[in-house]
Amino acid sequence: MQFIELPDDPEHDQHSPAQRAQAASRSTWVSVVVNLALTCTQVTAGVLARSQGLIADGIHSLSDLVADFVVLVASHHSKKDADEDHPYGHQRFETAASLALGVLLLGVGVGMLWSAFRKLEVPASVPRVHVVALWVAGVALVAKELLFRYMLAVAKRVKSSMLVANAWHARSDAASSLVVGLGIAGNLLGYPILDPIAALIVGFLVGKMGWEFGWDALHDLMDRSADEEEVEALRRTLLETPGVIDVHDLRTRKMGDMIVVDVHIEVEASMTVEAGHDIAVIARQRVLQRHRVLNLMTHVDPSQRPDLDHATPKSSLTS
Secondary structure, X not given: OOOOOOOOOHHHHHOOHHHHHHHHHHHHHHHHHHHHHHHHXXXXXXXXXXXXXXXXXXXXXXXXXXXXXXXXXXXXXXXXXXXXXXXXXXXXXXXXXXXXXXXXXXXXXXXXXXXXXXXXXXXXXXXOOOOHHHHHHHHHHHHHHHHHHHHHHHXXXXXXXXXXXXXXXXXXXXXXXXXXXXXXXXXXXXXXXXXXXXXXXXXXXXXXXXXXXXXXXXXXXXXXXXXXXXXXXXXXXXXOOOOOOEEEEEEEEEEXXXXXXXXXXXXXXXXXXXXXXXXXXXXXXXXXXXXXXXXXXXXXXXXXXXXXXOOOOOOOEEO
């Protein structure tokens, strides 16, 4: 029995670990430059204009700088080849980075909430802010929204959950800058308490996003399976392989942005060991070419379908 090998899938080539790491590094350095400029501008203007909301937003931008360097370190390690200690590669450095981002955001959010609550306890102590704070908040809003759109486009192109997390981190900054701008505007209109309220809302948004990122990454580190749609796509690819009669015990687990798969495939019971092995090899090649699968372990079983059963004793092979 002969099979024709599939040509390389261009999508698979386009998203190699090295290229994804390079895209992550490039987009993250852009984020570093933007956040460094914003941190200096927002904190300085916040202190001079006496705006707690703007200072909080500047601290948020500072946390982005730390987050950016976490991503850079993770992308550097994740592109390393498999070795004796890490036979499946280093892709989970990305998941660990997402977890670190989540913890960082959660910590920053709690700190901002605490600071805002302290201000709200004594409303009379809230000062009137200078109008320059509103201009700085507006510039920060535009810069962060543009940064979000750029980073999300890169993340989707290379299919990196770590970059998606970092992009949405930038969007949370844009949302926080919008809230801060509204709080500053309210302060200027004669409602000083709106500035710490804006800082309170920003703290809640940051903490909520940090919890979601951290919780999601923690599940991935505990071998969470791929989503149902992706599992079904894997099943279809296997069933379309010539010689594969049925598929069962298909199990997946996340490995960074890649997937490790274990599966039992059923072949005609009367065929030789060599023929069954060839089918398993072709099935593996098809999956690796068409999906973001790091490795596929196939277990070959004789078909259990009555219409295809033969007198050959049933045994199983592993490929």
